[in-house]
Amino acid sequence: MRAALLPLLAVILACKPDSGDDTGGSSTGNECSDEQIGDPDPNYPPCSCDLACEGTSQCRFTGESSICQPQCTDDTDCPALAGISGKCNGGYCYVPCNAQTACPSGYACLENIECQAER
Secondary structure, rough: OHHHHHHHHHHHOOOOOOOOOOOOOOOOOOOOOOOOOOOOOOOOOOEHHHHOOOOEEEEEEOOOOEEEOOOOOOHHOOEEEEOOOOEOOOOOOOOOOOOOOOOOOEEEEEEOOOOOEOO
């Protein structure tokens, strides 16, 4: 009987509500952090649990970075980020990057594919 209660206890402890006492500014995995590095571009701002994207933009959240991706139907709908043209893929804009095309300050090149706001 006790062995059956241990997994239940683990689930209850894992799901306990946040007390709000955590004042740390770092984030690991997919935890929320609203700390921003640099000056975010209003066309591609960061997002998280507390920083929602405006309008029809979607939040792409990956570990230590995030970005609000505006909705689009083709590349002409996508705004530029510091002179880098946005591209439309799957109905949402992204800003491509690689070794030759660096992201602006405050943004990181995620997996050598797209810029995301650093946190």
